[in-house]
Amino acid sequence: MKKEKKYTYDYERPALATDTVIFGFDGAQVKVLLTQREREPFKNKWALPGGFVFMEETTEQAAKRLLQEKAGLRNVYIEQLYTFSEVDRDPRERIVAVAYYALVNAHQYEVSAGRDTLKTEWFGLSELPKLAFDHARIIRVAIERLKGKVSYQPVGFELLNEKFTLPQLQTLYEAILEMPIDKRNFRKKILSTGLLFPLEEKEKNVAHKAARYYSFDKRMYKELTKKGFHFEL
Amino acid sequence: MKKEKKYTYDYERPALATDTVIFGFDGAQVKVLLTQREREPFKNKWALPGGFVFMEETTEQAAKRLLQEKAGLRNVYIEQLYTFSEVDRDPRERIVAVAYYALVNAHQYEVSAGRDTLKTEWFGLSELPKLAFDHARIIRVAIERLKGKVSYQPVGFELLNEKFTLPQLQTLYEAILEMPIDKRNFRKKILSTGLLFPLEEKEKNVAHKAARYYSFDKRMYKELTKKGFHFEL
DNA sequence: CCAAAAGTGTTAAGGGTACACCCATGC
DNA sequence: GCATGGGTGTACCCTTAACACTTTTGG
Numbered sequence: 001m002k003k004e005k006k007y008t009y010d011y012e013r014p015a016l017a018t019d020t021v022i023f024g025f026d027g028a029q030v031k032v033l034l035t036q037r038e039r040e041p042f043k044n045k046w047a048l049p050g051g052f053v054f055m056e057e058t059t060e061q062a063a064k065r066l067l068q069e070k071a072g073l074r075n076v077y078i079e080q081l082y083t084f085s086e087v088d089r090d091p092r093e094r095i096v097a098v099a100y101y102a103l104v105n106a107h108q109y110e111v112s113a114g115r116d117t118l119k120t121e122w123f124g125l126s127e128l129p130k131l132a133f134d135h136a137r138i139i140r141v142a143i144e145r146l147k148g149k150v151s152y153q154p155v156g157f158e159l160l161n162e163k164f165t166l167p168q169l170q171t172l173y174e175a176i177l178e179m180p181i182d183k184r185n186f187r188k189k190i191l192s193t194g195l196l197f198p199l200e201e202k203e204k205n206v207a208h209k210a211a212r213y214y215s216f217d218k219r220m221y222k223e224l225t226k227k228g229f230h231f232e233l
Numbered sequence: 234m235k236k237e238k239k240y241t242y243d244y245e246r247p248a249l250a251t252d253t254v255i256f257g258f259d260g261a262q263v264k265v266l267l268t269q270r271e272r273e274p275f276k277n278k279w280a281l282p283g284g285f286v287f288m289e290e291t292t293e294q295a296a297k298r299l300l301q302e303k304a305g306l307r308n309v310y311i312e313q314l315y316t317f318s319e320v321d322r323d324p325r326e327r328i329v330a331v332a333y334y335a336l337v338n339a340h341q342y343e344v345s346a347g348r349d350t351l352k353t354e355w356f357g358l359s360e361l362p363k364l365a366f367d368h369a370r371i372i373r374v375a376i377e378r379l380k381g382k383v384s385y386q387p388v389g390f391e392l393l394n395e396k397f398t399l400p401q402l403q404t405l406y407e408a409i410l411e412m413p414i415d416k417r418n419f420r421k422k423i424l425s426t427g428l429l430f431p432l433e434e435k436e437k438n439v440a441h442k443a444a445r446y447y448s449f450d451k452r453m454y455k456e457l458t459k460k461g462f463h464f465e466l
Numbered sequence: 467c468c469a470a471a472a473g474t475g476t477t478a479a480g481g482g483t484a485c486a487c488c489c490a491t492g493c
Numbered sequence: 494g495c496a497t498g499g500g501t502g503t504a505c506c507c508t509t510a511a512c513a514c515t516t517t518t519g520g
Contacts, residue, residue, distance in 0.1 A: 009326075012288050013246045016329060055245050055327055059318040083316045083331045085292040094288055096249060096331075098316045167472070184474070185510065208471040209517035400499070417501070418483065441498040442490035 014085070014094040018063040019050030019135065021081065021101040021142035022071065024109060024122055025159040027168065030146075030175045031122040032139060033109075034129070035070055038118070041091050042132030048139070049120070050097065059098040067102060070118050077103045077158040081142055089134045101142045103158035150176050151233040154195065157216040163199060165211035166190070173233075193231060195221055247318070247327040251296040252283030252368065254314065254334040254375035255304065257342060257355060258392040260401065263379075263408045264355040265372060266342075267362070268303055271351070274324050275365035281372070282353070283330065292331040300335060303351050310336045310391040314375055322367045334375045336391035383409050384466040387428065390449040396432060398444035399423070406466075426464060428454055 022033040034046040049070040053062040067073045081099040123129065149155050156172050170186050190196060195216055202210040255266040267279040282303040286295040300306045314332040356362065358376065382388050389405050403419050423429060428449055435443040
């Protein structure tokens with residue numbers, strides 16, 4: 001800590017890091033992207049992508065930078081989750097982690113895959129490996145948050161492509177909420193929001209009736225939200 | 234930073250602090266407890282009670298410690314709000330703040346008032362003074378959180394005494410949500426949860442029909458929550 | 467023509483909302 | 494007895510929940 005400025009606070013300081021839970025959806029399951037650690041502690045164990053916060057960036061900027069550095073992801077939807085500060089959560093030294101969660105869609109990930117990044121892998125929520133540090137807990141908190149959020153904010157669309165079918169959307173909601181949803185009621189409700197726009201295009205090469213694609217107008221949603229509109233499941 | 238241990242992270246670190254938004258209720262308005270700063274920067278300006286996090290405590294422990302040191306408050310309901318990390322939020326140096334919000338009732342505060350604490354004062358939400366740092370923003374975020382939380386978790390009871398009347402409870406909800414609520418519907422709904430227990434005792438010395446006191450069984454609520462019960466407004 | 471999933475309406479029940487009068491108490 | 498706020502019930506509407514058959518497409 002060499003600095004000329006006078007500190008009003010001269011105590012020892014915890015290190016500050018961010019860890020991000022990256023959610024994805026493969027059409028059937030909600031998944032989390034993990035990286036395999038190359039160093040001790042927890043060498044070879046799986047962990048959330050994360051790292052230390054620099055002096056000239058906010059924690060959110062740090063989380064986004066690390067997402068790109070470690071997983072090659074850009075322009076992702078990211079939101080602060082919770083700050084974990086247990087004194088011994090890292091065996092090396094005191095590290096406080098501001099955790100974020102991110103929602104990415106398959107396309108976004110494809111584009112950036114194969115870059116010069118760490119070894120990463122998607123894991124289904126029920127097939128998570130042993131995790132480093134307190135990352136299992138962080139993921140549990142993130143899942144709870146996602147469940148809560150999905151029913152009153154249209155976050156689900158971040159996990160799908162720009163064009164998606166209603167059955168895809170329903171499967172996603174069922175995966176997040178871990179419960180079956182009635183098809184007709186789901187369609188009625190989601191269409192009644194007026195935020196989904198049917199496209200001409202339909203699925204191709206499927207051995208059954210082709211589903212219509214829809215798009216979600218994020219801009220219109222933001223407009224309506226300002227005017228007091230309230231999305232709900 | 235003198236330490237013998239080898240650091241895996243040798244960069245400069247932001248200082249880590251907590252700030253807490255303390256909500257109270259005077260029977261008519263929701264209020265926030267502020268302290269007047271004794272030092273620069275922002276000398277004599279009002280600010281949230283807060284301070285730096287020590288190495289051997291979590292941020293929550295720090296927030297609770299500072300609540301006691303600065304406002305004499307013990308055993309308060311406290312919850313993490315959000316972490317504010319804008320690089321220039323403090324003019325002295327980089328300080329990241331993990332913000333909390335607390336709910337205290339008048340009785341709790343009376344008991345601890347007059348201690349050897351800083352100069353503190355309650356301010357109604359619509360009468361807030363100019364605030365130091367980014368504390369006005371932190372309060373806005375806290376109010377939003379409180380509004381959201383109140384409708385699906387029975388947090389309101391933390392702001393009232395152990396015994397309270399339904400009109401008091403309704404006034405509190407109206408103050409938090411900033412909207413009028415129908416008396417009959419409110420009673421119906423709140424009583425239908427089965428979490429409120431009527432007491433024999435009634436109000437005294439009021440120039441109208443005396444209201445009955447009720448109590449809220451926090452223990453039973455926790456039990457029910459585990460069994461999947463879901464409180465709602 | 468068969469399999470597989472998309473798409474579509476109606477009904478019954480429950481919860482939410484709106485609304486007006488009588489009651490107890492202190493002065 | 495009057496002013497003040499506490500306490501109570503009902504009717505309508507809208508939202509939710511349950512439920513089965515027809516359509517399209519590829520093989």
